[in-house]
Amino acid sequence: DAKTTQPPSMDCAEGRAANLPCNHSTISGNEYVYWYRQIHSQGPQYIIHGLKNNETNEMASLIITEDRKSSTLILPHATLRDTAVYYCIVRTQAGTALIFGKGTTLSVSS
Amino acid sequence: GAVVSQHPSWVICKSGTSVKIECRSLDFQATTMFWYRQFPKQSLMLMATSNEGSKATYEQGVEKDKFLINHASLTLSTLTVTSAHPEDSSFYICSARVDRHNNEQFFGPGTRLTVL
Numbered sequence: 001d002a003k004t005t006q007p008p009s010m011d012c013a014e015g016r017a018a019n020l021p022c023n024h025s026t027i028s029g030n031e032y033v034y035w036y037r038q039i040h041s042q043g044p045q046y047i048i049h050g051l052k053n054n055e056t057n058e059m060a061s062l063i064i065t066e067d068r069k070s071s072t073l074i075l076p077h078a079t080l081r082d083t084a085v086y087y088c089i090v091r092t093q094a095g096t097a098l099i100f101g102k103g104t105t106l107s108v109s110s
Numbered sequence: 111g112a113v114v115s116q117h118p119s120w121v122i123c124k125s126g127t128s129v130k131i132e133c134r135s136l137d138f139q140a141t142t143m144f145w146y147r148q149f150p151k152q153s154l155m156l157m158a159t160s161n162e163g164s165k166a167t168y169e170q171g172v173e174k175d176k177f178l179i180n181h182a183s184l185t186l187s188t189l190t191v192t193s194a195h196p197e198d199s200s201f202y203i204c205s206a207r208v209d210r211h212n213n214e215q216f217f218g219p220g221t222r223l224t225v226l
Contacts, residue, residue: 006181028136036217038154040217041201041220041222042220043114043203043205043207043217043219044154044203044222045114045217046215054217056196070123085153089151094213095142095207095213097144097156097159097205098144098156098205098215099156100146100153100154100155101153101163102153103153
């Protein structure tokens with residue numbers, strides 16, 4: 001699976017949009033971009049995933065560049081409860097295990 | 111959505127004892143489950159892949175005789191930490207792969223193991 005690069009930390013004011021970037025320049029054609037987050041001392045939570053089109057659900061939006069070498073997870077109105085480590089993972093849908101990098105620690109403050 | 115539970119949520123044991131952690135998929139069948147370990151301020155590290163009815167596949171550097179995995183049914187996998195030592199203290203997290211579209215993985219809430 002392709003490797004991803006994320007900034008180690010980001011800050012966001014409550015109510016503002018949080019934009020979390022991820023670079024995956026070696027992504028291959030059949031690999032998806034997945035986003036999970038982990039709130040302190042809990043198991044990871046699925047957020048969203050996509051192949052090449054932008055995706056939106058009740059939690060977030062995923063913007064994937066046309067060349068698919070990078071993506072951005074957008075939390076439109078961040079709350080204090082969104083403070084967590086966010087992981088961007090690239091993999092096929094073959095069902096192999098998710099491999100976690102270091103992720104981005106998002107701190108939302110009032 | 112798919113729910114995965116773990117039991118216990120936390121456990122404290124003496125050095126040299128064995129500890130069993132259960133991972134259950136509550137509302138779906140999972141032929142494949144995964145076990146992760148997470149040390150403080152670190153990311154999740156994959157330990158092994160557990161397949162129902164067959165032997166688990168362990169990642170490099172993970173001792174299969176120390177971390178016994180049993181996946182006897184489509185909804186239950188267990189991880190037994192044998193002869194636990196303080197360095198085994200960690201946060202153990204399981205996930206289950208949904209046996210339908212997209213092969214999504216859903217995670218349990220984790221088990222905090224402290225070995226004294």
